[in-house]
Amino acid sequence: MEPAFWHKRWADNQIGFHQAQVNPYLQTHWPTLGLAPGARVLVALCGKSLDMLWLAAQGYRVLGVELSRRAVEDFFAEHGLLAQVTQHGGFEVWRSDEVELWCGDVFALRAEDLAGCAGVYDRAALIALPGPMRERYMALLSEQLPAACRGLLVTLDYDQGLIDGPPFSVPDAEVRTGFAGWRLDEVEAREILDESPKFLKAGVESLVERVYSVRR
Structure with a gap:
């Protein structure tokens, strides 16, 4: 991209990725991270x-x-x-x-820009990027965020061959490879296909939203 x-997209107000309310995964799972x-x-x-x-x-x-x-x-x-x-x-x-x-x-x-970051939250960044840029992004977080950083990551998993992103499909295996130096725990997974007309129309048979707790 x-x-x-x-x-x-912003100039044309094509921002379907923007949510009109606070994300419920954030409200449910953020308090479990124990971040001061x-x-x-x-x-x-x-x-x-x-x-x-x-x-x-x-x-x-x-x-x-x-x-x-x-x-x-x-x-x-x-x-x-x-x-x-x-x-x-x-x-x-x-x-x-x-x-x-x-x-x-x-x-x-740069690392000095992020030196004070003890937390990270990603609901729509990783899934907004095509494959090569996702690799760069995950490497950036792994290399530049401080040790002991923790947070939440939300992804989508579906048959990418049926519909173009964004949002892109990021399967569990890719997440775990890209964040190989982190501890990842899947804390929630939901089938949301019935809530996603665009994916239904494209013939997608499964659309899974996954939430990970991530810790360096």
Whole structure:
């Protein structure tokens, strides 16, 4: 996925991946991680997700990373948040209280940028990327996040040959290979095909959403 693809999706308001409510997996499983309030949490390819507000409300410091400036602007405008905007390397950084959104390329993140991150949350980043970019993304998290980082990962698993992504299918075996240095525990799996007309129309016979607890 080239940057132009995502910029156009946001410009055309083709953002079906955006959820109008806080993700229930986050609300159910995040408290089980035992992450202390005040910890910094990375949310990559964050869009304007309400999940970031939920994390901040639980006392966490959120570091969202998003390519689209439109998404960043919308997040602050839609919630009436006044942002202080600064520059950090190749990122435009928007700050308001416990939320920072870094507008730029997630692959430009360095270890020093993520040094304070004790948590990571991924609902829609990994599944937004095609295969080679997924490998780069998982390598980035494994190489740049601090030791003992923990969090949640949500994936989809379906027959990719029947319909193009995004969202892309990321089978369990690929997740475990890409996060080989992590401890992964599948904490929930749901068949959601009946909730997904686009996949039904394409002839997909199974669409499984998996939730992993991940720990370095």
